[in-house]
Amino acid sequence: MKPWFYTWLYKRGAAWEHVGVAPELRELLDEGRIEVDPESGRRPRAVDLGCGTGANAVFLAQRGFDVVGVDFTAYALERARERAREAKVEEHCRFVEADLSARHIPGVEGPFDLLVDYGTLDDTTGPVRRGMADTVVRLSRPGSQFFLWCFSADKKELPLVARKRMSRLLHTVMAPGEERRLFGSSFEIERLPDPPRPPHAACFLMVRR
Numbered sequence: 001m002k003p004w005f006y007t008w009l010y011k012r013g014a015a016w017e018h019v020g021v022a023p024e025l026r027e028l029l030d031e032g033r034i035e036v037d038p039e040s041g042r043r044p045r046a047v048d049l050g051c052g053t054g055a056n057a058v059f060l061a062q063r064g065f066d067v068v069g070v071d072f073t074a075y076a077l078e079r080a081r082e083r084a085r086e087a088k089v090e091e092h093c094r095f096v097e098a099d100l101s102a103r104h105i106p107g108v109e110g111p112f113d114l115l116v117d118y119g120t121l122d123d124t125t126g127p128v129r130r131g132m133a134d135t136v137v138r139l140s141r142p143g144s145q146f147f148l149w150c151f152s153a154d155k156k157e158l159p160l161v162a163r164k165r166m167s168r169l170l171h172t173v174m175a176p177g178e179e180r181r182l183f184g185s186s187f188e189i190e191r192l193p194d195p196p197r198p199p200h201a202a203c204f205l206m207v208r209r
Contacts, residue, residue, distance in 0.1 A: 014170075021059040022118045024195060024203050025147055029063055033205065034114060034145055036064040043092065044113040047139060049132070050101055050120025054080025054093070060116070061089035068108055069095040101131030111141035121182075122150035122174045133182040144208040146187060149195075150174050152202035181205055 028034045036044055043066045047058040051069030053076050061067045061084065071077055077095045084093040100120065121132055136146060152174045179189060181188045187206035195201045 011198070019125045019166055020055050022056055022116075023194065024149060025116065025118070026059070027055060028147065028205065033168070034147070046110075046114040046116065047108065047110075047112045049115060049117045049136070050123075051080060051095065052076045054083045054194060056116055056118055057093055058083050058087050058089055059097070060114070062087060063091035065092070065114065067093045068112075069093070069152060070098050070100060070105065070108055072099055073093070074099060081120065099134055102135075103131075105135070108139070110139035111144060112139050113144055115144060115146040117147070118149045119151075121148065122152075130182070137186045138187075140208040142208050146204075146206040146208070148204040148206065150178065150179075150204075151198075151200045151204055152178070153200040172186045173200065174202075179206075 024040060025034075029036075043064055046057075046060045046067045048054075048060070048067060048069040051057045052073070054069050057067045057069035057080065069077070070079055071080070074097055077097055080095050081090070084090040084095075086190050087093075096105065098105045098108065101124070115136055117136070121129060124132055140146065146164040152171055154176055183189060187208055189204055189206045192203040192205055195203060
């Protein structure tokens with residue numbers, strides 16, 4: 001999909017905007033699965049891939065990370081910067097307009113300790129999806145953690161009514177096991193308990209080898 005389409009969605013109240021901070025990401029931090037080490041002498045670095053209006057990026061900055069949020073929708077990034085200013089974390093949270101499938105993203109230099117994708121990779125197809133997966137590998141280092149939230153299902157198993165309703169958006173479903181095809185050669189992959197809603201949502205916490 002194109003930036004203009006997402007601008008249109010954001011201006012009309014995109015459904016995912018009502019989620020706010022990803023509950024699964026908050027839970028991982030609360031449980032210590034994603035750690036901020038105060039003894040390290042530096043703030044850990046995080047990148048939010050497809051950050052939208054910045055809810056997760058600002059949350060991570062509040063939890064001790066230096067964060068870069070990346071999105072290709074200028075309208076969403078304006079709101080993200082405003083959100084960071086309101087939360088008084090703009091010193092530790094900046095935003096970059098860019099194509100996540102590009103081989104080089106100016107202003108986004110790895111490696112990052114934490115990479116977050118809350119529903120972006122599954123909204124791509126073909127070479128763009130492969131290019132974004134390559135970006136994840138390129139921006140990480142051994143020991144980096146990657147949190148991925150996506151829709152994962154066999155399209156044939158979707159109820160007929162859902163298939164009709166999602167006819168323009170069916171490509172947003174990742175095939176079962178696709179996360180291993182994209183990341184298995186570089187990451188140890190753990191599938192977390194599936195979120196109770198929406199249907200077909202899946203969460204993964206990966207660690208770079």
